[in-house]
Amino acid sequence: MHETAVRPASCADIQEPQPATTTLATYKDQFYAGKAAAVTRKLGKGTVTYIGVDTTTGDLEAALLRKIYTTAGAAPANLKADFLVAWRDGFWVATNFTSTAQPVPARAGAPLLLGTRSLPPGGVAVWVE
Secondary structure, eight states: OOOEEEOOSSOBOOBOOOTTOEEEEEEOSGGGTTSEEEEEEEETTEEEEEEOBOOSSOHHHHHHHHHHHHHTTOOOOOOOTTEEEEEETTEEEEEEOSSSOEEOOOOTTOOEEESOSEEOTTOEEEEOO
């Protein structure tokens, strides 16, 4: 990953990277200019990443997370911003806050306990995998 300059929205953490830590993004203006906004380091068999910036659009945060997960071998879903999917106590729960129907990201054959595979606006789906 390479460094990206960012502009904080409303809040931001200033980080002081330690040895063996890689800076993923730096701030480009204001009091924060030139300081680390996101860092990562290898630890044991994995990595620890801290994103201390809250950008206006969230695009940087999403791009960093997508890169981190992809590098780790995971395949992150590409969901709309207001389509939320969470794991809760053994169940997957999807809530559609968008204005259009969204496909539920359950694997083929996974039984839906509530909702439909094409989730309407305001809809909720629950399934087990």
